[in-house]
Amino acid sequence: MSQADLTLFETAKPNGEANRIDPLDLPVHNWYRFVLSFPPHLVRDYVRRFDLNEQSLLLDPFCGTGTAVVECQKMGLRAVGVEALPMPAFASRVKVDWSVNPELLLRHATDIAERTAQVLHAQGITDDPALSRSTSPNLLKTLPPDTFRLLLKDSISAVPLHKTLVLLDLIKNSTNNPFQDHELLALAKALVSRIGNLKFGPEVGIGKVKNDAFVAQPWQANVRSMASDLRSITSEPWQQATIYHADSRDLSATLTPRSIDAVFTSPPYPNEKDYTRTTRLETVILGFADSMADLRHSKKSLVRSNTRSVYITDTDDVLVKSNPTVQELARRIERRRLDLGKTSGFERLYHRVTKLYFGGMTQHLASLRQVLRPGAFLGYVVGDQASYLQIMIRTGQILGEIAESLGYKVESLDLFRTRLATATGEQLREEVLVLRWPG
Numbered sequence: 001m002s003q004a005d006l007t008l009f010e011t012a013k014p015n016g017e018a019n020r021i022d023p024l025d026l027p028v029h030n031w032y033r034f035v036l037s038f039p040p041h042l043v044r045d046y047v048r049r050f051d052l053n054e055q056s057l058l059l060d061p062f063c064g065t066g067t068a069v070v071e072c073q074k075m076g077l078r079a080v081g082v083e084a085l086p087m088p089a090f091a092s093r094v095k096v097d098w099s100v101n102p103e104l105l106l107r108h109a110t111d112i113a114e115r116t117a118q119v120l121h122a123q124g125i126t127d128d129p130a131l132s133r134s135t136s137p138n139l140l141k142t143l144p145p146d147t148f149r150l151l152l153k154d155s156i157s158a159v160p161l162h163k164t165l166v167l168l169d170l171i172k173n174s175t176n177n178p179f180q181d182h183e184l185l186a187l188a189k190a191l192v193s194r195i196g197n198l199k200f201g202p203e204v205g206i207g208k209v210k211n212d213a214f215v216a217q218p219w220q221a222n223v224r225s226m227a228s229d230l231r232s233i234t235s236e237p238w239q240q241a242t243i244y245h246a247d248s249r250d251l252s253a254t255l256t257p258r259s260i261d262a263v264f265t266s267p268p269y270p271n272e273k274d275y276t277r278t279t280r281l282e283t284v285i286l287g288f289a290d291s292m293a294d295l296r297h298s299k300k301s302l303v304r305s306n307t308r309s310v311y312i313t314d315t316d317d318v319l320v321k322s323n324p325t326v327q328e329l330a331r332r333i334e335r336r337r338l339d340l341g342k343t344s345g346f347e348r349l350y351h352r353v354t355k356l357y358f359g360g361m362t363q364h365l366a367s368l369r370q371v372l373r374p375g376a377f378l379g380y381v382v383g384d385q386a387s388y389l390q391i392m393i394r395t396g397q398i399l400g401e402i403a404e405s406l407g408y409k410v411e412s413l414d415l416f417r418t419r420l421a422t423a424t425g426e427q428l429r430e431e432v433l434v435l436r437w438p439g
Contacts, residue, residue: 027229028074028098031222032091032189033065034278035200038266038381042416043071046264046432050377052077054239056261059371061248061364062303066092068264069241073098074233079241080255082248084301086288087188087279089245094185096241102227105179109223112174112183113216116167127163129212141165143284146291150284152277154206156196163215164195164285186222188282194218196281204278247301249316249363255371263368266381268305270357270393272346275302276309303360307349316359317352319366323405325398326358329391336389350388362402369406374439377411383430386421396431408435 021029025040052058054076060068063081065088072079073096083089117127123139126132140162142148156164164187171183192198195215199207246254248267268275276283276298283289289298299309304316320326334351342348372378385393400410411434418427 027232028070028095029067031095031226031229032185033067034088037065037067038416040067040071040074042381042432043068043264044075046377046379046434047072047075047077047262050262050264050379052262054078057259058262058264059255059260060265061251061263061368062265062267063092063243064088064266066095066241066243069243070095073238073241076237076239078239080260081241081243082246082251082254083243084245084247085275085279085283085298086245087283087286089243090181090286090288091185091188093243094181096243097181098230098233098238098240100179100182100230102230105182105223105230106227108174108177108179109183109186109220112167112170113220115170116163116216119166119170120163125159125163127214127216129210129214132159132212135159135162144290147284147289150280150289150292150295152198152204152206152280154197154209155281156191156285157209157211157213159211160195160213160215161285164191167215167219168285182226183219183223184286186226187219188286189222190215190218191282191285198281200278203273204280249303249360249367251364251367252370257370258373260368260371261373261376263372263376263378263380265379267361267364268303268357269383269385269395270305270354271385271387272306272308274306274308303364304353304356307346307353310349310353310356314356316363317355319359319362320355320402323358323362323402325401326355329393329398330354333388333391336391340389342389347389354388354393358398358402361399362406365399365403365406365408369437372437372439374437376437376439378408378435378437380433380435381416381430382433383419384428386426386428396429396433400433400435403433403435408437410434411436 021039029040057078058072060081063069063083066081069079069081069092081092083092120126125135137158140158142161171180195213197206197209199205244254276295289295302309304310304314330351333354337347337350382395382399384395396413400413404410414432415429416432417430419430421428
């Protein structure tokens with residue numbers, strides 16, 4: 001499929017407007033979000049374009065932290081999400097659970113905060129870093145050694161970790177706690193935004209290392225925000241979305257045949273972004289991964305989009321063996337590596353991960369056909385990439401070509417926004433690839 005074969009819509013809003021989240025969109029979405037998630041207004045735009053109604057069922061097969069499913073629920077539409085990583089899958093499931101009584105949630109969280117303060121006071125510790133005193137490391141709670149090694153170095157300091165584990169124990173051990181999931185999600189958000197030492201730009205890294213930090217205070221603030229949002233939506237009619245923790249390359253094992261009216265999603269892009277690192281702090285501390293085996297299991301359930309997630313047993317690249325566009329792209333990347341004399345283990349995998357990525361997306365699109373209703377529309381938010389030795393990967397165009405080979409019809413490739421490639425200074429397109437399944 002050539003550039004001329006696509007209908008290109010150059011109607012993207014300026015980046016500031018395209019990326020902007022209206023304050024009215026923050027409720028529920030802001031409980032826990034990825035940096036640079038697509039904004040809720042984009043979901044509304046395509047729900048209208050796809051002419052969906054209350055009887056329609058929309059699928060987000062890479063639902064992440066639930067932007068599409070939450071927005072559909074807000075609009076009174078039926079939705080289902082699939083997410084391979086445990087922490088984002090948990091977050092999405094909590095974000096579509098609006099059955100919690102906000103006043104009782106607040107009351108319970110206040111009790112937990114008071115008990116946390118009591119336990120810390122007995123240990124000579126306060127939640128306020130300005131009032132903290134030096135504490136013997138031997139008195140501080142920490143994680144088992146194998147679990148602690150999963151954390152990014154310096155992602156959380158010893159005293160905040162101790163206070164977090166005290167709070168976490170009280171949340172998890174509270175008898176018959178109907179609010180546990182919401183309280184845990186509030187803690188996950190506090191970990192990445194206030195308690196830990198992380199920075200996002202957009203990749204995850206380590207910022208200023210704090211010896212101490214508030215823990216109960218930001219957690220309670222997040223719970224109060226949840227309660228406020230729940231008050232505003234509990235009187236509205238809504239149909240709770242369903243979230244599956246599953247591999248999007250095998251959707252027929254999870255979803256009912258011919259049940260999906262539309263798809264709107266943002267799959268991973270072929271770059272070096274390791275999504276298991278992005279959520280590592282909260283994944284480990286909340287107990288979604290206790291060992292390297294857990295982490296490896298999560299990585300193997302993902303479409304391969306970075307070299308840290310490539311395994312010798314991977315075979316998705318076989319599915320694009322006869323695709324000339326993908327094969328030529330991989331050859332160009334490998335030739336570039338050889339010309340530059342790049343020899344690191346990761347660089348040697350650039351050409352292979354490119355084939356694995358498009359092979360995994362081929363498997364996803366092939367599996368998806370069984371659950372789509374004839375005439376279903378699909379929107380894929382994807383972006384051009386130049387992470388592999390500055391060789392341009394036109395993700396949307398290649399996925400459109402693969403989709404056509406599987407029987408889909410390419411409707412358009414809409415420019416959504418642009419991003420600046422730091423290595424080249426070039427503006428990269430982020431697009432919505434619109435497909436239709438004829439059936």
